[in-house]
Amino acid sequence: MAESAMEPREVKLYGAWGSAHAAMARNALALKGVLYEYVEEDLDNKSEALLRLNPVHGKVPVLVVDGRPLAESLVIIEYADEAWPEGRGHPPALLPREPRARAAARFWARFFHDEVSPLSRAVVLADDAAERAELAREMKARVAVMEAGIAEDFPCGGEEGPFVHGRSPGLLDVILGSCAAGTRVLSAVSGVEIVEPGATPRVHASVAAFDELAAGFGTTVPHEVLLARLLERKARSRAAAA
Numbered sequence: 001m002a003e004s005a006m007e008p009r010e011v012k013l014y015g016a017w018g019s020a021h022a023a024m025a026r027n028a029l030a031l032k033g034v035l036y037e038y039v040e041e042d043l044d045n046k047s048e049a050l051l052r053l054n055p056v057h058g059k060v061p062v063l064v065v066d067g068r069p070l071a072e073s074l075v076i077i078e079y080a081d082e083a084w085p086e087g088r089g090h091p092p093a094l095l096p097r098e099p100r101a102r103a104a105a106r107f108w109a110r111f112f113h114d115e116v117s118p119l120s121r122a123v124v125l126a127d128d129a130a131e132r133a134e135l136a137r138e139m140k141a142r143v144a145v146m147e148a149g150i151a152e153d154f155p156c157g158g159e160e161g162p163f164v165h166g167r168s169p170g171l172l173d174v175i176l177g178s179c180a181a182g183t184r185v186l187s188a189v190s191g192v193e194i195v196e197p198g199a200t201p202r203v204h205a206s207v208a209a210f211d212e213l214a215a216g217f218g219t220t221v222p223h224e225v226l227l228a229r230l231l232e233r234k235a236r237s238r239a240a241a242a
Helices: 019-029 049-052 071-085 098-114 118-125 127-155 171-177 179-191 201-215 223-242
Strands: 013-016 037-040 062-065 068-071
Touching: 013 019, 013 049, 019 071, 019 171, 049 062, 062 071, 068 071, 071 098, 071 118, 071 171, 098 118, 098 127, 098 171, 118 127, 118 179, 118 223, 127 179, 127 201, 171 201, 179 201, 179 223
Parallel strands: 013 037
Antiparallel strands: 013 062, 062 068
């Protein structure tokens, strides 16, 4: 039986403070004007509800719509874009209308999640300063690949506005901009500026513009506080393993 065309009625999001992926989901819902209940999770002591709703990974974010859960930030962002579509009292779509541009946006979103994002944890956990710097340089190189791809696939965006597609934020802006605090943390611990206006101008413009926008949503976190918490968590993990 096909799903009802009616908009969802009960929306709940499970997230965690400082989680960039949870911030992506929160920012996407905010952009679409969705009202939802937010549930803060302690990632060191996950609730039974979270583990039941996401038994495969046991991670945030998890979006629960009318009692049915959806996991992973990319899935949630695309679902929100389709469930609360443009022209029904909601802001413009997060994905381009044109099929080639939609496919390209999805490709670079997956590239970020698969090739860029995983290095952030490695940078934070590395004990050796040289290793942290090397990992950060590799991350910067992968961001540069993404920069080149954005310039190739979305050439007009930079001319029309700070976001990847111009004046309005889209899928890639949600992803990149939600990582603003985390990117500053990685630069602080590694000594490597991962996103620079000279080297990666399109990515830098997107991150800066979306971070300012997200401040109005209440989803941003001070990178100094995030850094302190990450280092504290790292110290606890090291102590527990000793």
